[in-house]
Amino acid sequence: MNRMAESVIELDGLTKQYGGFTAVNGLSLSIAKGEVFGLLGPNGAGKTTTILMMLGLTERTSGSALICGFDPARSALQVKRRVGYMPDDIGFYEDRTGLDNLMYTARLNGIAPAEARHSAEALLEKVGLAASGKAKVGTYSRGMRQRLGLADVLIKNPEVIILDEPTLGIDPEGVRELLALISDLSRNEGITVLLSSHQLQQVQQICDRVGLFVQGKLIACGDIANLSRELNQELHAEVELAAQPWTPELADRLLALEGVLGLNTGEWKGENAPPGSILATLECDRNLTSAIASEVITAGAELHYIRRKEPGLDEIYHRYFEKKEEGA
Amino acid sequence: MNAKAQSLELLTQIRQRLNSLLRRGAAPSGARDLPERSGSSAFWVMVQKELGDHIRSWRFTILIGIIVLACIGSVYSAITSIRDSGTGQGTGGSFLFLKMFTSSSGSLSIPTFTTFLSWLGPLIGIALGFDAVNSERNKGTLGRLMSQPIYRDDFLKAKFTASLILIAVVVFALGFLVTGLGLLTIGYPPTPEEFWRILFFLIIAVVYIGFWLNLSILFSIRFRQAATSALSGIAAWLFLTLFYSMIINLIASATAVPETAALSKQLRHAHFILALNRLSPTELFSETITTMLSPGIRSLGPLTMDQLVGAISAPLPLGQSVLLIWPQLTGLLAETMVCFGISYYLFMRQEIRSRN
Numbered sequence: 151m152n153r154m155a156e157s158v159i160e161l162d163g164l165t166k167q168y169g170g171f172t173a174v175n176g177l178s179l180s181i182a183k184g185e186v187f188g189l190l191g192p193n194g195a196g197k198t199t200t201i202l203m204m205l206g207l208t209e210r211t212s213g214s215a216l217i218c219g220f221d222p223a224r225s226a227l228q229v230k231r232r233v234g235y236m237p238d239d240i241g242f243y244e245d246r247t248g249l250d251n252l253m254y255t256a257r258l259n260g261i262a263p264a265e266a267r268h269s270a271e272a273l274l275e276k277v278g279l280a281a282s283g284k285a286k287v288g289t290y291s292r293g294m295r296q297r298l299g300l301a302d303v304l305i306k307n308p309e310v311i312i313l314d315e316p317t318l319g320i321d322p323e324g325v326r327e328l329l330a331l332i333s334d335l336s337r338n339e340g341i342t343v344l345l346s347s348h349q350l351q352q353v354q355q356i357c358d359r360v361g362l363f364v365q366g367k368l369i370a371c372g373d374i375a376n377l378s379r380e381l382n383q384e385l386h387a388e389v390e391l392a393a394q395p396w397t398p399e400l401a402d403r404l405l406a407l408e409g410v411l412g413l414n415t416g417e418w419k420g421e422n423a424p425p426g427s428i429l430a431t432l433e434c435d436r437n438l439t440s441a442i443a444s445e446v447i448t449a450g451a452e453l454h455y456i457r458r459k460e461p462g463l464d465e466i467y468h469r470y471f472e473k474k475e476e477g478a
Numbered sequence: 479m480n481a482k483a484q485s486l487e488l489l490t491q492i493r494q495r496l497n498s499l500l501r502r503g504a505a506p507s508g509a510r511d512l513p514e515r516s517g518s519s520a521f522w523v524m525v526q527k528e529l530g531d532h533i534r535s536w537r538f539t540i541l542i543g544i545i546v547l548a549c550i551g552s553v554y555s556a557i558t559s560i561r562d563s564g565t566g567q568g569t570g571g572s573f574l575f576l577k578m579f580t581s582s583s584g585s586l587s588i589p590t591f592t593t594f595l596s597w598l599g600p601l602i603g604i605a606l607g608f609d610a611v612n613s614e615r616n617k618g619t620l621g622r623l624m625s626q627p628i629y630r631d632d633f634l635k636a637k638f639t640a641s642l643i644l645i646a647v648v649v650f651a652l653g654f655l656v657t658g659l660g661l662l663t664i665g666y667p668p669t670p671e672e673f674w675r676i677l678f679f680l681i682i683a684v685v686y687i688g689f690w691l692n693l694s695i696l697f698s699i700r701f702r703q704a705a706t707s708a709l710s711g712i713a714a715w716l717f718l719t720l721f722y723s724m725i726i727n728l729i730a731s732a733t734a735v736p737e738t739a740a741l742s743k744q745l746r747h748a749h750f751i752l753a754l755n756r757l758s759p760t761e762l763f764s765e766t767i768t769t770m771l772s773p774g775i776r777s778l779g780p781l782t783m784d785q786l787v788g789a790i791s792a793p794l795p796l797g798q799s800v801l802l803i804w805p806q807l808t809g810l811l812a813e814t815m816v817c818f819g820i821s822y823y824l825f826m827r828q829e830i831r832s833r834n
Contacts, residue, residue: 198831205625208829227627235625237831241618245534257523258626302622 158342163213173199175366188353189346191363197346234303238315244288259306273301293324313345389432392418392455396428520628528640548594555588575668578660603690604711606641609704624830653680679770686763692817718760748780766803
């Protein structure tokens, strides 16, 4: 009982092979109830395949999965009853209204017609489509479809919702609204959310934990703060600075500092950058921001800008890639 | 006044009873499905939706238009021919009503109703099935549908059942339309045997169109593009209705035995060609309907003079006709089942991704 309350999704060594190609390689993951988990990875990393295996829509090659305590390969129906899934490019019956589409899903879940209508209307209200419920889905915009998709997922009162690339192809404002809606659901109704994405910054805002998924392997998993801490220990710090005038002597002095490993220069394209000024990126083995700053001042140059690069999800992602390539 | 009130009361009673019947039909497990929440109710929900989609679609409207026109044309032609051949003939009286379906006027050159049905029937089947699965896949609704608690085979069965119900309704409506028109124009009611023969004929037509429906559903699973699957369906239809018999003729003439050969040899050759012919559902269908609608036919294979000696020249009773076509009917059903089996096998193993 306790274990059930702790983890809703439990994957262990999940593997999928297509012929000789391994799409998902030994994925082990455990997601707790009420958590918002982001599965991040580039296109073709195996995110969708993983999701399909969790729903029993595709057969796994080996490993095991337990969703809400049911094995999707054996009791797919039990899993599907509890899990709402929104595919990456969700489709609706275009010549039916939004309300009709929702009601159809509700009826397929065994909800009686009157009740189906009632909850479909309530959900349309919730996702902000109450006014367009009677319009054909063919007339909906991409953002509206995505919101209808969310309503479609929720109509079966799921314990878990799985969203595959929910923010794909919607404008920033739409993304913000959709993510707010998702995060709301998780907080207020205790629904476990698993969402996959390749758009890192967006997902960063609402995920409790993320997993980085590259070429079928989960290469890192944890909350974002942890991930960056982990990275900082392993990887070098980077300091960006812009100084005026930038001279080769200054560059030499900076490189001579103890702990500085390398220097890259490029054009500074900041907002108030004077034309032709240079942005230097120093690679250091620890945080040397203040030492670098004082070196620039003592060299007699003006320091316009200095910043230690904080690894965002983008950075983490990128670095993992680099590390992988180095390893290979 | 009193009579009027009574009849009104009767009407409301009938309406109530009809309503309750309809409600029972729409939700066959309304009371039972609440605790179980699965399977059968979802299946009927899908059937309902498919039926609605078909009836509202343009292609169905157009097809019905073509078929009704063809049907009226053939009825007109049949009536003309019956009138021309006159009532004077003594044998004309026997199974006159079936001639509504099988005869056509020589001067009008409009094919008979059965010819129309065997030509256009496959087209209805193909039109209703060719995009059954791949359009759902291309629209991205398949993934959404499959993530609902329904069985995969229920989806396939629902598609098939809905289309078959529609086909049955259309075929029976047309058949009874022809019967009704015949009653009105020639004023000669069908005998019970004729009625049963017509009924059998319509059932066989539904089975035959069901075969084409199944074949096109199979194509719709196999091919991702609706156009490819429609073209494959039409190609198969043209091949079986036009070219197959030509190829068989070719084989027949190439393997022909000399006329002087022994009887057993000639018979074997004839049986061989017939067996090849009977691989085609079109041939099976035409054999069954001619037998059903022309009671005079007593054998579908070659007959020797010896076998005919002592035969009484009289039409076969219904039971014997059915017995005669039983193998053909079984073959038709078997071909349908094979198509369904392959579709089932392909679909159960297919990965459901949204559009790809």
